[in-house]
Amino acid sequence: MILLSLALAAATQTTPQSKAQRAPTPAALPADPREARYQRCVTLADRDPAAAKAEATRWRLAGGDYFAQQCLGLAFATERNWMAAASAFDQAARxxxxxxxxxxxxxxxxxxxxxxxxxxxxxxxxxLDAALAAGELTGFALGEAQLDRARALVAAGQPAAARVDLDAALVNAPADPLAWLLSATLARRMKDLPRAQKDIAQALARSADDANVQLEAGNIAAVAGDEAAARKAWSEAARLAPPDSPIRAETAKALAQFPSR
Incomplete structure (x- = not known):
């Protein structure tokens, strides 16, 4: 039985930029006179990242400090220049x-x-270790950091540790379908079929129009021996995926394991 591997550390390529651009800040932040300029810079980063980078650079030289540095990171994130964005956020954090x-x-x-x-x-x-060790994140922001650390742990070959963070993320960010998708994928890989089935149902309830969710639903159905459900989910994943998406090829390969009808 061919089982397609949905890369847990990079399961959805559409989420990182939105989280980097819209990540909530901790509650009860102290007032700062730089806030107004910061908000203008953030708005500009979303609309015109080149102009925001210029503004953030000027502001940093004029004493904008981590406010300016973080806005610079947002501008790079809008451009999908992830390493530059990561470096800017890292410097802002320090x-x-x-x-x-x-x-x-x-x-x-x-x-x-x-x-x-x-x-x-x-x-x-x-x-992410530094973010979580600070003890300042709460609610959805906390859950998203736990989810991201789980992805990093899977990439490092530490599924048991990733399971702990994913369980916590499901408590703190239960509305995020990615958390349920990754939890289901990890459960399948760890041969916990009941957990995989339960969690993929939650992902489907929240994001049935996501090709990645349908792909994993097919993978889990195949493990359970449910050919009809696997066919249906994989076919839906292929329908939802963009024409140039590797999901199209993966679903075609998966469906080929079953005799033609």
Missing amino acids: AAELGHDVRAANYWAQAGNAYLAAGDAGHARTA
Whole structure:
């Protein structure tokens, strides 16, 4: 039986930029007179990243410190320049730590997410360890950092540790379909079929129009010996995937294992 491997450390390529750009900040942040300029810079980063990079650079030279550095990271993230974004967030986090500002935790989380998008799981793990060790993240922001660290742990070949972080992420960010998808994938790989079936059902309930979710639903159905469900899910994944997506080839290979009808 051919079982397609959905890479847990990079299961969805559409999420990292949105999280880096919209990552929530810790609650109860202290007031800072630089906030107004920061908000203008963030808005600009989303609309015109080149202009935002120029503004952030000027502001940093004029004393914008980690506010300017973090805005620079957001501008790079909009451009999908993940390594540059990760470096900017990393520098913002270090500066915020020196200033004893609780924003450092969020900057570390953003750095970790950007490092993952850049394919650097090692630096991602370091940044996410720092984000979570700070103890300042709560709610959804905490869950997303736990989810990202789980991805880094899988990339490092530590599935048991990833399981701990994924379970925590499901508690803190239960609305995120990616958390359920990755949890289901990890459960399948660890041969826990009941858990995989339960969690993929949650992912489908939240994001049935995601080709990655349908692909994994087919993988899990195939493990369970349910040919009809596997065919249906894989066919739906192929329908939803963009024409140039590798999912098209993967689903074709998966469906070929079954005799033609």
